[in-house]
Amino acid sequence: MMDTETALAQGSNVVAPWTVVTQTPEQGRLDVVVRPTDLLPAVRALTEAHWGYLSAITGLDVPGAGQPTPEEKQWERLDGVPEHAGTVPMGGFEVLYHFCHGAAVLTLRVRLPRTQAAVVSICSVIPTATVFERELIEMLGIEVTETPNSDHLLLPDDWPSGVYPLRKEFHAPDAGSAAGEQGGSHQ
Amino acid sequence: MIQNPKPQKFIVPIGPQHPALKEPGHFEFTVDGEIVTSVAIRLGYVHRGIEKAAEERNYVQDLYLLERVCGICSHIHATAYALGVEKLAGITVPPRAQAIRELVAELERVHSHLLWLGVAAHEAGFDTLFMYSWRDRETVMDILERLSGNRVNYSANVLGGVKFNVDAAQADAIRRGMDFLEERTHHYYNIVTAEETFLRRTRGVGTMSADQAEALGTLGPTARASGVQRDLRIDSPYAAYTEFPVQIVTASAGDLEARFVVHVNELFESYRVIRVILDNFPPGEIEVRMPRRIPEGETISRVEAPRGELFYFIKSNGTDQPERIKIRTPSLSNWASVSATAPGHKLADMPMILVGIDPCFSCSDRSVSILPHDRQSKLWTWEDLRQYGIEYYR
Structure with missing residues (x-):
């Protein structure tokens, strides 16, 4: 197995044509921001280069209300980039595709505005991504276009439509009692 | 008996619950006769948010x-x-x-x-x-x-x-x-x-x-x-x-x-x-x-x-x-291997293939219904399927 830094450098080269910006959040990791439209070619390039395996897809709800979050400030700096690189000045979603290769983790980050929360399915390249995409759809309400199966994976069949539990505005019905234990309310 | 029965495919649902094991799941095996041709997975029965x-x-x-x-x-x-x-x-x-x-x-x-x-x-x-x-x-x-x-x-x-x-x-x-x-x-x-x-x-x-x-x-x-x-x-x-x-x-x-x-x-x-x-x-x-x-x-x-x-x-x-x-969790990633390896195997092999990935036993489920050619459904428990597998290989 090649060492972690070599693996990351190699992965970085593979996705270079679609890279907007890269970050190294911690040792052994590389975060690569790509535009939503470039996601599929970047994933295909990693897969065809046999660079590791898709370990997980994380969806993040990034609230935009109030003061700009540090993420938003960071994203604003991308404003000079053509097509705004999927920046979300008013908050939105971020979808993280974590590829693992030994100890190395390369994360493709796609930023989606709240008004246009849609990302293309990567199942045409990695069929096993379907479970992660189904989770993304039902938990965060992010539309995954061309995904082979958008049925509920985890939520009950009778779960109300348009209610997405991992969005920040959603509060579980029993969250009040949990907050009560801490002597405060989240509402 | 029906003359010249046309080959049909049946869906065998397994799941979603098993009282003794830990994580229930629901599987639908599409079978062509005895042979499984595809698998669909539905999780979430113990989803707790x-x-x-x-x-x-x-x-x-x-x-x-x-x-x-x-x-x-x-x-x-x-x-x-x-x-x-x-x-x-x-x-x-x-x-x-x-x-x-x-x-x-x-x-x-x-x-x-x-x-x-x-x-x-x-x-x-x-x-x-x-x-x-x-x-x-x-x-x-x-x-x-x-x-x-x-x-x-x-x-x-x-x-x-x-x-x-x-x-x-x-x-x-x-x-x-x-x-x-x-x-x-x-x-x-x-x-x-x-x-x-x-x-x-x-x-x-x-x-x-x-x-x-x-x-x-x-x-x-x-x-x-x-x-x-x-x-x-x-x-x-x-x-x-x-x-x-x-x-x-x-x-x-x-x-x-x-x-x-x-x-x-x-x-x-x-x-x-x-x-x-x-x-x-x-x-x-x-x-x-x-x-x-x-x-x-x-x-x-x-x-x-x-x-x-x-x-x-x-x-x-x-x-x-x-x-x-x-x-x-690792089980979530490993389900894909069930979908990939099950087709082509006999229904009787399913309990072993499911258990083979050491899932959090979502697979070991309660009821199985089989739709035979005459379209009358027959209800099987997971125990029946297990027994079926054992008898098949006896």
Whole structure:
């Protein structure tokens, strides 16, 4: 197995044509921001280069209300980039595709505005991504276009439509009692 | 009888509940006669919204919450979480605490693998092996209880270290337990590699090549049984795995027999490393103080659970509550291997193929209904399907 830094450098080269910006959040990791439209070619390039395996897809709800979050400030700096690189000045979603290769983790980050929360399915390249995409759809309400199966994976069949539990505005019905234990309310 | 019946495909639903095992799931096997042609999976019957709940609690509360994601590999969940939060906080945990984490993780692997061995034997109709392996598993359960006070949620971790120390008397008890289990495991190795009737259920069944396993993102013993060199304890050592390394255990055949061989050989490796830890315990503290508020940041914490890579993504926002915790358990990744290997096999092989990936037993389900040619449905329980598999191979 090649060492972690070599693996990351190699992965970085593979996705270079679609890279907007890269970050190294911690040792052994590389975060690569790509535009939503470039996601599929970047994933295909990693897969065809046999660079590791898709370990997980994380969806993040990034609230935009109030003061700009540090993420938003960071994203604003991308404003000079053509097509705004999927920046979300008013908050939105971020979808993280974590590829693992030994100890190395390369994360493709796609930023989606709240008004246009849609990302293309990567199942045409990695069929096993379907479970992660189904989770993304039902938990965060992010539309995954061309995904082979958008049925509920985890939520009950009778779960109300348009209610997405991992969005920040959603509060579980029993969250009040949990907050009560801490002597405060989240509402 | 109908003249010239046209070949039809039937969907055999299995699931969603099984009272004795841990994680219910629902599977729909499409069968063409006896042969399975495709598999669909529906999860979520025990979905408890833990990721959301974690966002609404503080870091200390989350430790106890996340330890309850899984009733079998509880310690590894807490370890992945604690390692991640400690990384975000910039805290270095004392070596002795890390060694205790590894010790408990390996004891947990022993109990998990023995549990799997028993359940897999049961699904094959080999209940004697099931009874013996579960009886022997009590040895490690007693050790864990003696260490922590609990058989299942040992709660070994705290943020910044571990909760309990291991004294000389406990170390001796663990050594005795490992000696006993090692002797028993030799016996199990002989059974799973030489017992003819058992091999008829495992050899050449559910075969997955290394390329397939790689492409499917298969993890843990399931991947290693196909010859994939993938073990985070070696690839990306955490806790004390740098000081107390383990050897990777692989097999090449990729069938169910290979998965048995890998599980059993991993037991030997766990016994060995447990003894090494006990003989070379680093002295010193077992806990450091953690801040209540965790500085803003993002981290990924990956550990090798008994079933494969467990993935935690933790995003902090500077408060005492996390912004987001994403958990990807190894079983979720390994379901894909069921979908890939089941087609082409007989319905009678399904219990073994499902159990072969050591899922959190979502597969072992309550009722199966089969729609025969005359379209009258017949209801089967999971027990019926298991019996069907056993009778089929009798």
